[in-house]
Amino acid sequence: MAGKLKIKNREGGFLIGVIGDEDTVTGFLLPGVGQVDSKRNKNYFVVSSKTPITEIENAFRAMTTRDDLAVILITQHIAEEIRHLIKDYDKLIPTILEIPSKDHPYDKEKDTVMQKVLRMRGTQ
Structure with missing residues (x-):
């Protein structure tokens, strides 16, 4: 079947990344x-109101x-801070999913x- 995606099996499975x-x-x-490997790489990144955007961008690029990682979950209000990177991201794996947070509701109009x-369904 043309265009069928093949995902290589990974020993131990895949992880979920979280930025929020x-x-x-x-x-x-x-x-x-959560997981921290021997090189101190974490699959999560905590963002506060004092976190510089460059650090969020670096965490996103690293993940x-x-x-x-198969999926990266990012809270939508933080995704707004790095929207330019998310719009340019074109890989299927890891998939980027925007999620709501306790203080910021989800807005499907902002979710790229x-x-x-x-657009793919032809409903927009």
Whole structure:
């Protein structure tokens, strides 16, 4: 079948990455999503109101180049800060998914992935 995506199996499976505020990241770490490897690479990044945008950009770039992440969850209000990087991101894996946070509701109009899906379906 032409255009069929093949995802290489990875021993030990794939991880989920998380970029968000402290409450959101903690909510994913408690059930065991977090991992720190021997090189001190983490699959999560906590953003506060004092975190420079360059640090968020660097964390996003680092996560999107990892071959052990299948999905990166990013809270939508933080995604807004690095929207230029998310719009330019064109890989399927890891997939970027925008999620709401406790203090910021989800707005599908701002979600670039949702906009792409709607365009592909011809509903936008």
